[in-house]
Amino acid sequence: MPDPFDNPEEYRLLLTSVLKGDWSAERTLVDHLGPIIRHVVHQHAPPRLWEDLTQDVWTHLWARNCRVLQRWTGEGPFLGFVWVVARNKVWDKLAALPPPAAPIEDAPDIADPDDPELNVEMMQLAECIRRAKARLSPTHQEIIHLRHDLDLSHQEIAEKLSRTTGYVGPTLARAEDKLRERVWETCRDHLGTFGITFGRDE
């Protein structure tokens, strides 16, 4: 079973099985494409159209024995190709919608493109990280500060701490691992979709 982070060749083999009518391969492909398609639709369309547009994208991808997917040349990630196809389909569908008949003064305000919900989530995440950082040892706090706040290279950090670069890599890795653990321990219930970055051992 291919992994989204795997080589494109794995997706080519999966697609080959799908073209032959292998139903289990089809299910695997659907599991992989589902989150991407939902992501694209949710990003580009109003909620009332999500369900219809998602189904439209699936139909488009599966038509004529996945003809669209067969056009993927293997250059660039397969999921990136699907992303573009799905986005273009959503745009085409939205462009074909009839203009709203309601008078403009009754129309609702345009949605904030900066996504207030995401802004709140980011604020919360920044706060979780700040608290977790404060609970680290002084050594770990310092190395994270030098690397991420001051954007120093491993070489520069080593010079600053009068250590070798062989010390910096492992210490930084341990510091980030501890930070990840702290965030996961105390904030997993409200990390939402960001939890995946912090809870990889789950």
Next chain:
Amino acid sequence: MGKNIKNGFDEVEIIQRRDGAVDAKFVGPLNARGRRALADARLLALALTLPAGQNAGTAGRGGDDTDETELLAYLLDELSDARRNELEHSIRGNARAIGRLMKLRTALNPVADKRGLHRPELAARNILRRTGQALEVREVGKKLEFRERHPQLRPGPKTGAMLNDLLDRASTPIFGGDLGQEARGMLARWEVLTRTAKQPQAYDGVDSELQQLGRRLADVLLELEEASNQLARTIRRTIFDTVDAVPPRDLPIRTAGASKAGASVFPAKLPGLSEPTEDGLPVWSDTKEVQAGAWSLLLEGSGVPSPILSVTIRRLDQNEMPDLTLVQPNRGFETANVSSAGTASVRLPVGDSMLLAQGEKEVWQIPLILLWGK
């Protein structure tokens, strides 16, 4: 200090790769888990640049125009070093861009979701998959030659058990009857011969006898399939006549026997379906017409410099032109560009492959085998 190996990859190396402290050329490529860990390490590094307090949510408002495909390529480690560095610097501390990246990362986790299956299931159910005449192809001089491939039993460790199980079902009084008994006798003999053929003292001609028996057994299996299809159709018709609101359903794969192929639509001078010769094998021919539902495919090809299969498509009714794809199992596929005149060419690999003629309503699979060195 030893390596910090926690999740099947070296976490220190991931951090060093992320921060450019090692040259990826010297440490080799990462596997999928390593690439995922690298993406997460990069996300964490970016999250650590978020400003504290109220500013965290609004940092980068309206100032993030990075294309999502580029963000995806960033996560999958597909960007060049220079472009990746440029991108990282542009989104450091930008809450909106980092938030988009994190949401995208979530979408890279496959999720078994039955809601998503509805459409593909429907699309798959609405397309009939049919198998056409299987062909053998060989290279003779500059040309390719074709002949019909007789169904043959595929030897394998589970073949005997699977067939016995099938024949148990087929021998029930409902259908099969004598056919099932006949097949069972042949299968017993086939199993004995298979074992005999593997022994060093096997008598001359055992392979040939095995092949003949395999062919006869394959014929019987096809007859059994036809019998079961007839039974299934009868039951289906009865259900339609007696039960309300029956969901539509079709058999996913159907086999079209060569003997049922329609008349040729190509000029009469071209050979149609070949008749078996005295030795029971079909003759070789440098063109071959294959019936595939609403289409007829005329196959020919050249062997120099490498085998190229040329296909001319004729529509038998006012149907659409099919898309053609050559699939090589466990290797990949190649799509062919069909011209307005209905011609297409595709490279033919040695060994097993499958030519697909794909339309809106049905997909025809033509199994091919390019023989090597014969």
